[in-house]
Every structure is written in C-alpha cells, then in structure tokens.
Amino acid sequence: KAGVTQTPRYLIKTRGQQVTxxxxxxxxxxxxxxxxxxxxxxLQFLFEYFSETQRNKGNFPGRFSxxxxxxxxxxxxxxxxxxxxxxxxLCASSFTETEQYFGxxxxxxxx
Amino acid sequence: xxxxxxxxxxxxxxxxASLELRCNYSYGATPYLxxxxxxxxxxLQLLLKYFSxxxxxxxxxxxxxxxxxxxxxxxxxxxxVHWSDAAEYFCAVGRSMDSSYKLIFGSGTRLxxxx
Numbered sequence: 749k750a751g752v753t754q755t756p757r758y759l760i761k762t763r764g765q766q767v768t769x770x771x772x773x774x775x776x777x778x779x780x781x782x783x784x785x786x787x788x789x790x791l792q793f794l795f796e797y798f799s800e801t802q803r804n805k806g807n808f809p810g811r812f813s814x815x816x817x818x819x820x821x822x823x824x825x826x827x828x829x830x831x832x833x834x835x836x837x838l839c840a841s842s843f844t845e846t847e848q849y850f851g852x853x854x855x856x857x858x859x
Numbered sequence: 860x861x862x863x864x865x866x867x868x869x870x871x872x873x874x875x876a877s878l879e880l881r882c883n884y885s886y887g888a889t890p891y892l893x894x895x896x897x898x899x900x901x902x903l904q905l906l907l908k909y910f911s912x913x914x915x916x917x918x919x920x921x922x923x924x925x926x927x928x929x930x931x932x933x934x935x936x937x938x939x940v941h942w943s944d945a946a947e948y949f950c951a952v953g954r955s956m957d958s959s960y961k962l963i964f965g966s967g968t969r970l971x972x973x974x
Contacts, residue, residue: 752902781961791949791964804959838902840962846891846910846953848962850903 750774752841752851760857766827769854773820773841780822781848782814785836794837797822826856834858861886863952865965872940873973880935880968882950891953892933893962894924898946906948909933920944945972 753772761767773780782794793806797816814824820841826833834857840848864883872878884890891910895903907918914926924935933950950965 754902779960783962783964790966791962793961793963796959796961798959804961806961840903842960846960847905847908849905850895852902855900 752839752849754837754839754851754854756854757852758855758857760859761829762859763829763831765829766825767829767856768823768825769837769839769856771822771824771839771841771851773822773839774843774849777841777843777849778820779842780816780820781840781842782822782824783838783840784808785838785853786834791838794824829858831858861890861952861954861963863950863963863965865948865950865968867968868966869969869971871971871973874942875939878935878937878940878944878970880948880950880970882933882935882965883931884933884950884952885931886952886954889928892924892926893951893953894918894922894933894935895949895951895964896920896946897949897967903949906935940970940972942972942974945970 755770779798781796785791795805800816811827816822836853838853840850842848862885893908894906897903906922907916909916909926917923947967947969949967951962
C-alpha cells in the first residue's frame with residue numbers, strides 16, 4: 749500500500765497570507781490527524797478527523813482549520829499567517845484508533 | 860495532565876555500542892506507548908508500540924523497548940548501533956478522549972553516532 753502523502757512538501761508564504769495543505773491517507777484509513785512540529789514547541793496535536801467530522805482539536809487559534817472529504821483526504825488551512833506558523837506540518841492516518849502512520853510533512857516557511 | 864518526558868536532548872554513542880533512550884510518561888490508565896524515529900527532513904516512522912501483554916516489545920531495525928509500570932517508563936534499546944541510526948527519536952503516549960484519539964509526544968532525543 750502507498751503511504752501517507754502530503755502536498756506540497758515545501759511552501760514559502762508571506763505574513764498575512766493564507767495557506768492550504770493537503771494530506772492523502774493510506775487506503776482504507778478513515779482517521780486523519782494533523783500535528784505541528786517546531787523547534788521550540790516540539791510536536792503538537794492540531795486536530796483529528798474521522799468520516800468527515802472533526803472529533804478533536806488541539807490548543808490552536810481559530811486561524812487553523814481543516815476538513816476531510818468523503819474519500820478521507822484531508823486539508824488544513826491557516827489564515828492570516830504569522831511568522832510563528834513556520835513549522836513542519838505532519839499528517840497521520842490510522843485504521844485503528846491506536847496506530848498512526850505519518851506522512852513526510854509539509855515544511856511551511858512564513859516570511 | 861498526560862505528559863511524556865525524554866530527559867536526554869542529545870546522546871552520542873560509538874558505532875557498535877549499545878543504546879538506551881529514556882522515556883517517562885504520566886498517564887492515569889494503562890497507556891498505549893510508541894517510539895517513532897525521524898530522519899532529517901522526513902516524517903515520523905513507527906519503530907514499535909506497546910498496548911498490553913508482554914512488557915518487552917520488539918520493533919523494526921533491531922530496536923526493542925521495555926514497559927515498566929512501576930517506573931512509568933518505556934525505554935528504547937538497541938544492542939549495537941549503526942551509523943544509519945543517527946536521527947531524532949520520539950516517545951509518545953496515545954490518549955483517547957471523547958471518542959477521539961491523539962498522540963502526546965516527548966520533546967525528542969537526538970542520537971549522534973560516532974564512527
């Protein structure tokens with residue numbers, strides 16, 4: 749099976765812009781989770797989607813949002829970008845509740 | 860609150876030497892425990908997991924980990940390190956809440972391997 753794919757892999761944006769990141773889970777996986785990784789804060793949970801419903805959200809401002817489509821693909825959106833949003837954004841998919849498989853991530857740089 | 864502590868930010872070992880990376884967790888119930896590895900510029904790869912049963916679990920790439928409930932620890936070990944093991948290692952605990960599930964990660968340990 750193909751692994752989790754994320755597009756784009758690298759992105760450079762300017763403060764105030766918005767950005768959309770995409771994640772395609774492993775075939776058959778219905779749960780998709782998003783994490784933000786920064787040198788200062790480490791790996792932090794953003795949100796989790798299952799069957800097109802957001803089931804859980806981490807402690808991030810409302811500028812961070814996401815959605816999941818009927819084919820389980822997911823997108824996350826960050827509006828009004830700030831310098832502190834520069835990070836590696838990781839997507840993980842799972843079939844069972846417990847085991848998550850991660851994609852290669854999208855490296856977002858905000859200038 | 861649930862938390863995961865990896866007390867060692869960096870560890871340097873010589874190639875061929877044994878390795879132990881420490882992980883302590885704080886969690887009310889019996890946790891789901893994981894070790895992931897991240898190479899530079901890459902995502903996270905699952906090395907091994909513990910859900911229940913035998914407290915010594917085997918993973919990929921020759922890694923193993925031992926769950927010790929009394930010490931709230933889940934240390935990762937490898938008997939002989941290879942240069943390709945240089946990477947960052949993350950311990951994580953899985954937490955279920957309100958029919959959702961998320962991973963709580965430690966801050967990571969960067970492994971350097973001396974030739």
